[in-house]
Amino acid sequence: MSNDAKSGTDGQWPLWEVFTQAKSGAPHEHAGSVHAPDAEIALQNARDVYARRGEAVSIWVVPTAVIAATSPSDTGPFFDPASDKAYRHPQFYKVPQGVRVF
Amino acid sequence: MTPSNVAQPAADDPIRVAAFEGRIAAGETIEPKDWMPERYRKQLIRMMSQHAHSEVVGMLPEGNWITRAPSLRRKMSLLAKVQDEGGHGLYIYCGTETLGVDRHDLIDQLLSGTAKYSSIFNYPTLTWADMGAIGWLVDGAAIVNQTVLAKCSYGPYARAMLRICKEENFHKRQGYEIMATLSKGTPAQKAMAQDALNRWWWPSLMMFGPSDKDSPHSAELLRWKVKRKSNDELRQRFVDLTVPQAHAIALVLPDPDLKHNTDTNHWEIGPINWDEFFNVIKGNGPCNRERLEARRRAHAEGAWVRQAAEAYAAKQRGRAQSTAA
Ligand SMILES: [Fe+2]
Ligand SMILES: [Fe+2]
Numbered sequence: 001m002s003n004d005a006k007s008g009t010d011g012q013w014p015l016w017e018v019f020t021q022a023k024s025g026a027p028h029e030h031a032g033s034v035h036a037p038d039a040e041i042a043l044q045n046a047r048d049v050y051a052r053r054g055e056a057v058s059i060w061v062v063p064t065a066v067i068a069a070t071s072p073s074d075t076g077p078f079f080d081p082a083s084d085k086a087y088r089h090p091q092f093y094k095v096p097q098g099v100r101v102f
Numbered sequence: 103m104t105p106s107n108v109a110q111p112a113a114d115d116p117i118r119v120a121a122f123e124g125r126i127a128a129g130e131t132i133e134p135k136d137w138m139p140e141r142y143r144k145q146l147i148r149m150m151s152q153h154a155h156s157e158v159v160g161m162l163p164e165g166n167w168i169t170r171a172p173s174l175r176r177k178m179s180l181l182a183k184v185q186d187e188g189g190h191g192l193y194i195y196c197g198t199e200t201l202g203v204d205r206h207d208l209i210d211q212l213l214s215g216t217a218k219y220s221s222i223f224n225y226p227t228l229t230w231a232d233m234g235a236i237g238w239l240v241d242g243a244a245i246v247n248q249t250v251l252a253k254c255s256y257g258p259y260a261r262a263m264l265r266i267c268k269e270e271n272f273h274k275r276q277g278y279e280i281m282a283t284l285s286k287g288t289p290a291q292k293a294m295a296q297d298a299l300n301r302w303w304w305p306s307l308m309m310f311g312p313s314d315k316d317s318p319h320s321a322e323l324l325r326w327k328v329k330r331k332s333n334d335e336l337r338q339r340f341v342d343l344t345v346p347q348a349h350a351i352a353l354v355l356p357d358p359d360l361k362h363n364t365d366t367n368h369w370e371i372g373p374i375n376w377d378e379f380f381n382v383i384k385g386n387g388p389c390n391r392e393r394l395e396a397r398r399r400a401h402a403e404g405a406w407v408r409q410a411a412e413a414y415a416a417k418q419r420g421r422a423q424s425t426a427a
Contacts, residue, residue, distance in 0.1 A: 012204060012205065012206035013412075015199070032192075032193055032196045032197075032261075032262070032265075033196045033199070034192070034196070035205065036411075037411050037412045037414075037415035037416075038414075038415035038418060038419070040415075040418065041411050041414075041415065048189070049189050049192050049193070052182075052185070052186070052189065053269075069135070071135055072133070072135050072136045072137065
């Protein structure tokens, strides 16, 4: 028996982000992550970790390292092109009283 | 998501700390890439890794009884419960990694004996009734704790807790069912259930940690909404839930001082033996050594599975390359 957890092939496998779809027609949502040496085992691990009770009908795994994300520091400037465009919302437009639009 | 993505603050700038605490006070959720005080990060790594370790070590006392379960139904339930606990460990390790630590290092700390985990798992499981007592009391206490942690300020921890809480109810009910069945059984079976309750009751109450006035981290964790309720409040909630459950299955809680306060409508317990608690934390519990040895053995015996998975992945990669060429 070896106690040396770092020996040989016992390294840390790459991280994969797991997205599960609860039922057909629903979007895939982030469930968590797993470590796995490849995509096939990542899918199996994701099933065992995040879908033991039929929580998913479909699973995506994505290597964490390839995900690009906005960072909190540019949240303001990055998204503010949308913040002064009230005319993209239906409430911006006046309708004669008593008319049903929808 | 990866450690390199995590914002690396230098010294904690008081202006940023004030802004951070403002966000917490406003009920916002803190996400991995958000700025956070180093101390908040450290406290979460400490709490979450201990929690993850507890889930993993928690598999051992019950794993002992899988092959000795009295029926196929009980065996399937226990196997599924123990597998869930492994899953809980993984959810929380994955959450802890968002704070910039490596799961591999955390597991090293567990295996080398430098990490802490819940003391409750250092008590032995002597009879089948202990499977009932653990599900009912230990998972019952964990539910009380985790339901509140599901509202904690750190998003990945809160989300892991939500997932876990959905699964814990089955753990508690299967345990309570075992106790109820034994209690209705032969005198020997009822005595076995009572004995298990006698041994597990006080350690379960200690799971909530020392009284808040003696708990070094409480005030800060409450301010940062990592904890939402004090140890004593959670313990009281557990007691109030559990006492009537014991009465319903005709078992007696091993506390001569236990009484119902009709003014507050709370059940009041006698004094807790904290010397025992700190002794077990220090490593002098009945099973501290045995648990770690079992965990190390399991890790070593699983080495071939990890090697096989890697060899398979390498072979698949090789195939993909040769067909692409
Ligand atoms: Fe658990
Ligand atoms: Fe559990």
